[in-house]
Amino acid sequence: MTRPLLLIHGYSATGLDFTNLYWALVDKKVDVELLNVGNYISLNNEITIEDIAEGMQRAISLTKLDASEEFDAIVHSTGMLVVRAWLAHQNITPDANDRLKRLKHLIGLAPATWGSPQAHKGRTWLGALVKGSKTPGPDFLNAGDLVLDGLELASKFTWDLAHADLLGPEPYFGTGSNTPYVTVFIGNTPYTGLSSLANDPGTDGTVRWSGCGLNTRKIALDLTKTPTDEHGKPRSRVTMSPWASESRLNVPMLAVDGRDHGTLVSNPDAGMVDRIASFLEIGNIDQYNAWLAEAQQWSAPAQQQMLKSKGHLFAFWETEELDGWQQFVVRARDAHGDPVKDYMIEVYELGPDGVTWQRAEEISVDVHAYGADPSYRCLHVQLPKGITTTPRPMQIRIQASTGTDVMTYQGYGSDDQKMEMRADSDPVTIDISDALKDKDATLFHPFTTTLVEVVLNRVPYPFDKVEGIFEWLPPFPARQNGSSSQQ
The missing domain is CATH 2.60.40 (Immunoglobulin-like)
Structure with missing residues (x-):
C-alpha cells in the first residue's frame, strides 16, 4: 500500500485514541509516513456533522493531500458519518463525484452508521456529566448538541444521508473501481465495570450491532388513494428496494471477539489488524469478495456469541439463541x-x-x-x-x-x-x-x-360533509334603506 491512510476518530474522542492501532498498523509494515491522524471538535453546540466534514475537506486540501491524490481511511464511531457526509456533499451523483473516486478503501471500526442509542441521553446526563467539554471557555460543558442530534436514532440527518449514498439510484459504494471498497468491524461485547451502566441490549456499549453495517433496503407503504413515486409515476402500495446487488457493494458487519466500543480501538485484536492490512491491498471486486468470504469465516465464532438471547429486550440474562x-x-x-x-x-x-x-x-x-x-x-x-x-x-x-x-x-x-x-x-x-x-x-x-x-x-373531516375547516356562510341579509352593511 502506498496511499496516504487517514484515521478519523469519533464523538468526544481525539486522534490520540488511535495510538495503539497506529502502532499495530506500523507493525504490519504500514509506512509511518502514510499514516495521518485526524483531530476534530465535536463538543461544541454550534457544530454539525456536515461542518466537521467540510473542515475535513479544508484540512485535506490545504495540508495533507494533493488535489487529486488517492487515499484510504479508517474511521471509528461518528467518524463514519463524517466521511459519509464528506462524500455526499451537495448530493453529487457518483459519476461526477471526485471525492468518491479518490477514496479507495473505507474501514469502519464500530461505526455509528445509523447513530447511537446513547446520543439522545448525551444532551442530558451523558453530555453534562460524562462527555461534556471540561475546558473553561466558550465551550465549557458543551456536549455537541447538533452532532448528537445527527447521531440520535432515526435522526433526519441519517435518513437523508442514507437516501443520498445507500439508497440512491446510483450506488455510492459500488462494485467498480470508481467508488471505495468498504468494510465494517464491531466488538461483540458491551462495556464492563462502571461504564456498563450505559449498555443497551444488542450493542457494543455505544453502537447497535444492527446499526453499523451498510447493507440496507427501503420499504415504502403508500396508503394514499393513488400511490405515486417521487417522480409522480404510479407505483404499488408496497415497494421494496433490493439488498446488495451486482452494482451495490455487500458491506455486512464483521464481529470481533471480546471487544467493546472502546477496546476495539484501544486494544485492537491481532486478527482484525491482519485483515485491515490485507483489505487495504484490495484492487478489484473479485479480490474484495474473496477477502470478505475469509473475513466472515474468521468472524463467525464471535458473531455466534451475539446470538445469545437476553430473554426480553430489556432483560440481561441469557436464555435461548x-x-x-x-x-x-x-x-x-x-x-x-x-x-x-x-x-x-x-x-x-x-x-x-x-x-x-x-x-x-x-x-x-x-x-x-x-x-x-x-x-x-x-x-x-x-x-x-x-x-x-x-x-x-x-x-x-x-x-x-x-x-x-x-x-x-x-x-x-x-x-x-x-x-x-x-x-x-x-x-x-x-x-x-x-x-x-x-x-x-x-x-x-x-x-x-x-x-x-x-x-x-x-x-x-368528516368526509361527506362541508363543515369544520372550511364552509360557506349563509347569504348576507338584504340591505336596508340603501345603507352600507358596514358601519
Missing part, C-alpha cells in the same frame, strides 16, 4: 411531505390455524422517537430463532391521528377501501406477503437496518 437483531427506521408523512407525528405500526403474522391473524408477539421491540420530529422512529427488534429462515405471511397495521376534529388521515389498505385514521379507528391493514415473495420471502434480516416510509392522505 436468537437469529440476531435488526433495526427498522420508520418515517411517516402525508402526501404533501409533511410529518405524521402521531402514529403506531404493528406487525401481524398468520396464526397456526392458517386463518387467524395474530400480533407477532415473539418479536421484542424497543421504539425510540427522534426528539426533533417524532415522525421519524427507530424500532430495535430482537429476532427469535427461525424467524429469518421460515417464510411466513405478514401484515402491517397502521393507525394515525391528526389530533384535531377537523382534519383526519385517510388510508387505503390492501383491499383499496378508504378508511379514516383517527385515534379510535381501526387500523389500516397492508398485506406485504406478495412483496416479500418477489424479494426474499422474509421481512427480517439480522444485523441490518431497514428503512420504512409510510405515506398517508391528510383530508378535511
